[in-house]
Amino acid sequence: MGMSVLILLSFALLVRIIKEQETFNTLQETVTLQSQFIDKWKAERQADIRYLASMTGRAGIDLNRIKSEFEQFTLTHPDYDTLSFIDKSGVIQWNSSGAGGSTNVGDRDYFLAAAKKSDYVSDVIESRVTGRLIVVFISPVVGPSGDFQGGVAGSVRLNTLDELMHQFQLGTTGETYILNRNGYRITKAVPGSDETRLSRQYVTAIFERALANRQDTSAYLNPDGTKVFGAFSWTQDHSWIIVGELAYKEVFRPYYTLLKVMVVITLGILLICYVLALSLTRRMEDVIGHLLHGTTRIREGQYGYQIDRQVIDSAPSELRELSDNFNVMSEKLQSTVLLLEESAVVDHLTEVYNRRFLMNEGNKMMMSSLRAGSPCSVLLIDADYFKSVNDRYGHLIGDRVLKHIAEVLVGCVRTSDVVARYGGEEFVVLATNCDLQQGQELAERIRTWVESSPYREEAITIRLSVSIGVTQNSTVRQYGTNVLEDMIERADKALYKAKHRGRNRVVAEPAPAEEDEGKDKDKDKDKDKDKDKDKDKDKDKESKGGA
Secondary structure, three states: OHHHHHHHHHHHHHHHHHHHHHHHHHHHHHHHHHHHHHHHHHHHHHHHHHHHHHHHHHHOOOHHHHHHHHHHHHHHOOOOOEEEEEEOOOEEEEEOOOOOOOOEOOOOHHHHHHHOOOOEEOOOEEOOOOOOEEEEEEEEEEOOOOOEEEEEEEEEEHHHHHHHHOOOOOOOOOEEEEEEOOOEEOOOOOOOOOOOOOOOEOOOHHHHHHHHOOOOOOOEEOOOOOEEEEEEEEOOOOOEEEEEEEEHHHHHHHHHHHHHHHHHHHHHOHHHHHHHHHHHHHHHHHHHHHHHHHHHHHHOOOOOOOOOHHHHHOOOHHHHHHHHHHHHHHHHHHHHHHHHHHHHHEOOOOOOEOHHHHHHHHHHHHHHHHHOOOOEEEEEEEEOOHHHHHHHHOHHHHHHHHHHHHHHHHHHOOOOOEEEEEEOOEEEEEEEOOOHHHHHHHHHHHHHHHHOOOEEEOOEEEOOOEEEEEEEOOOOOOOOOOHHHHHHHHHHHHHHHHHHOOOOOEEEEOOOOHHHHHHHHHHHHHHHHHHHHHHHHHHHHHHHOOO
16 A cells, blocks of 8 residues: 555656646747747838838838828738828827827937937837827938938737737646736737736746746746746847746646546555556656657757657547647647748748848858859849839739739749849849859840730730849959848849840849959949939939830
């Protein structure tokens, strides 16, 4: 009897230790993934606002144009509560909600940061326009001469954060939420209600651990007095704490029930209980071992890891449910990570790679090719008279034309080549194992295909053409911080020549000779001055040109 009790107690202790560690690992992986998800979400929102500010600064301050472009933008970006243009004195000149005109936000931290020509993400504040709790993303609007002209601000309601956090479910009593640096809760348990948001400070063990940056697997009392396990992860800018908690009772309820049954059986039939307990222990340890192995694989990045079905079928019902939940969670994690990875590198409009992928992964591919002794070429492609397409047919048709051009480009290049949207109506093709002559041939093939492939939609036929600048890698770097930036800049100069010579043509920029490097830089300065003088002339030509 004593031996049986000792075995049961040892088993219960082992399960407790393993389960505590497993629960902590699950919570830690969840909050880490959510922290990365929030960081990427914030970075994407800031990139959106930076794009709008850059577009506003280049085109000049025109409230009617700003209203039109911002309203178009909100149709494809529903995350934003409001979009605003703030002049350089801090007065809101236009707000997408229709309210807030002439509201002064010059004393806000986010405007003061923008006035210093810096991007900024605010803490949770109350909107002076709508009165709602929001997070503000702002970027400065800088004129062509570099002077500060105001800022573009986008506000996001905290309900958006609630929806992001509730995509992950931890059992029946578990939850994840966000605290600010002062311990006030930003998100809440029930989305859609602000009744308890920021009204309660969470001075708990998990908040103290976060301030000390110290992880601990032990349980503690949450603000409601419930014993829970928890884990935390700071966001990248160290402004928010992502906290995940799971009730102590929920974690151990299946095992307490199982232990009671085993004790009753042990008291009734000692020998049978011993045999059953030994068998059950082995089966549970096997499943728990697979669960621990699975959490380790997920922590290492294998988000789609699945526990073998035969192992699950041989486990007790509670562990079968736990293992099934683990497999479901693993599949959801894998699909979420794949979606995040794809959205980070693919341009959502044209479905080709974006500029970030080109400058990061494209540069790695090119350097690998160069180390192998193979030449590389860059093609910078610009759609001719694209402004007239938008002016005549509207931006929606213009977007479809860009997607059509991207499809033509993908059909022209090899699978080893990289096609990326560089910005606006400009595309870049990075061709490895391709010298300048082959690059010119590829560019000419692209030009011919685009010219012979007009965009058609119902009764609309839009004839298209492109101008292309081509360049090859060189041992002499004149521009930028790496070889790819240098090649793109030289291709841009070739593209300028192509457009200056009448468009719908290919111009190659030969690699500069090493001894002529100094002379070429002086010539480029003169060309840049001429290029600035001709910009206004080119804009007039584009407004008169056909599609």
